[in-house]
Structures are given as C-alpha cells and as structure tokens.
Amino acid sequence: MQILIQDQPFEKIEFQAVLFDLDGTLVESTGLIRDILSHWAVEQGLDADAVLNFSHGKRTQDIVANFIHDESCSLHYQKLTEKFLAASVHTQAIQAAATFIQVLNQHHVPWAVVSSSERELIFARMQAADLPMPEYVVAAEDIVQGKPNPEGYLNGAKLLHIPLEQCVVFEDSAAGIQAAQAAGAQVIVVGAEDAAYTHISDFGQIKYLD
Known part of the structure; x- marks a missing residue:
C-alpha cells in the first residue's frame, strides 16, 4: 500500500503491513x-512529574517497579490496572483512525496493535472508542521487556x-519510537511535530494512493 501525508514534504510511504501503538496513537487515553x-x-508520596x-x-508493571521497591508492587499494579479499566469507558478515537483501519481492511493490509x-x-479502550477490533495484538503480558525494547514490535x-x-x-511516545526504530521499522509519529520524523496530527492527514 502507498500513502502520502498531507502538509508534509512530498514523500510516498510504501508498506505491506501496519503496527499501531494504542494509547495516544489510535485512542485519546493519555x-x-x-x-x-x-x-x-x-498518594505514594512520589514526585508526580517524575512518574509522568x-x-x-x-x-504499568514497569512504572510501578521503577518507583516501588518492596513486596507491594503487585498490589499497586493490580489497583492501577483496575482504575485504568474503569476509566476506559471514557476513551475516544483519534480523528479518522477508524477510517484508516477500514481502508487497511478493504485493501487486505494486515495490521496489529502493539x-x-x-x-x-x-x-x-478500542471498543469504547468504536474502533474495529484487531485480529492480532501484542499486549503488555505478551512480552518480557517493554518499550523502548523492540521485543513487542518484533513479535x-x-x-x-x-x-x-x-x-x-x-507511535506517539519516545519509548515507542525508540522501540520501533530499534526493530527496524519505518515510523510515523502521531500528535507531536518533530522535524526528525514523518508526523501526523491525526489520521485525516493521510492520503491514499492505492
């Protein structure tokens, strides 16, 4: 498949498959x-800015492990996961993300969420955002090392x-971009404008060539 990015220097991007990050990329959950x-x-007496x-x-398990250094790690992980799940009903899709996925499906371009x-x-989150459900997923529990390690994208x-x-x-995060680059994939950054990368503010900027 070939696409162009509106308002970017002319550059045809060609690919056979797509790997999506989720949070901040396909959905507004950040x-x-x-x-x-x-x-x-x-609540834990931590520096909130440092955590963020x-x-x-x-x-989540890597965040907790970085700041909590005792046997309570698993409990913190469980409570945070429960809160994230409860809040997922408020998730919204990034503009035109559903359309882009539908185009991929129409062109039989395989895609996965990593x-x-x-x-x-x-x-x-994808259900709350009314996005097409993925057939292929690499989730937090499927890998040994999280982003910025490339394991997820390799899988x-x-x-x-x-x-x-x-x-x-x-991708939208520095850790995710680093993981994708380390894996050897071409990267399109969603949200942030960075001259070092091809970027889009949302999927409405994508123009389809075939």
Missing part, C-alpha cells in the same frame, strides 16, 4: 492515564508474517 498516575504518585515523565509509553497496555484494556511483525522493514509503525 490524559486519563496521566490523571490516574498523578493521583497514584501523590517516566511513564509515557511504558507498561501496546504497553494489557490485552483486556486494549480491547476495552508483532512475526504475527503478521511480514518483515519489519516492510512495516510502518504509528
């Missing part, structure tokens, strides 16, 4: 996540049976 983590940090700066794009969220949370490409150099990754 604000909800930050609110929950900020309250958790304050570390957390973007990371698995997320730092748990599988149950991935499906809950995603294996699920699709497509070489990573023929995949395009849509």
Whole structure:
C-alpha cells in the first residue's frame, strides 16, 4: 500500500503491513492515564512529574517497579490496572483512525496493535472508542521487556508474517519510537511535530494512493 501525508514534504510511504501503538496513537487515553498516575504518585508520596515523565509509553508493571521497591508492587499494579479499566469507558478515537483501519481492511493490509497496555484494556479502550477490533495484538503480558525494547514490535511483525522493514509503525511516545526504530521499522509519529520524523496530527492527514 502507498500513502502520502498531507502538509508534509512530498514523500510516498510504501508498506505491506501496519503496527499501531494504542494509547495516544489510535485512542485519546493519555490524559486519563496521566490523571490516574498523578493521583497514584501523590498518594505514594512520589514526585508526580517524575512518574509522568517516566511513564509515557511504558507498561504499568514497569512504572510501578521503577518507583516501588518492596513486596507491594503487585498490589499497586493490580489497583492501577483496575482504575485504568474503569476509566476506559471514557476513551475516544483519534480523528479518522477508524477510517484508516477500514481502508487497511478493504485493501487486505494486515495490521496489529502493539501496546504497553494489557490485552483486556486494549480491547476495552478500542471498543469504547468504536474502533474495529484487531485480529492480532501484542499486549503488555505478551512480552518480557517493554518499550523502548523492540521485543513487542518484533513479535508483532512475526504475527503478521511480514518483515519489519516492510512495516510502518504509528507511535506517539519516545519509548515507542525508540522501540520501533530499534526493530527496524519505518515510523510515523502521531500528535507531536518533530522535524526528525514523518508526523501526523491525526489520521485525516493521510492520503491514499492505492
């Protein structure tokens, strides 16, 4: 498949498969996540800014392990996961994300979600956002090392049976971008404008060539 990005220097992007991050990429959930983590940090007497700066794009279990260094880690992880799941009903889709996925399906382009969220949370957020459900998912519990390690994207490409150099990754976090690049995929950044990367504010900027 070939696409162009509106308002970007002319560059045809060609790929055989797509790997999506979820939070901040396909769905507007980053604000909800930050609110929950900020309250958790304050409750634990932690520096909320430090927690938020570390957390973007990371698995909940890795966030907890970075700041809690005793046997209560599993309890904190469980409580945070429950709060994320309860808040998932408020999730909204990034503009035109559903349309882009529908176009991929119409062109029989395989795609997967590679997320730092748990599988149950991935499906809950995508359902709340009224997005097409993925056939292929790499979730937090499916990998040993989370982003910025490339393991998730390597596994995603294996699920699709497509070489990573023929995949395009849509990401929003520094950890996710680093993971995708380390895996060898081309990257399109969603949300942030950075001259170092091809970027989109939302999926409405994508123009389809075939």
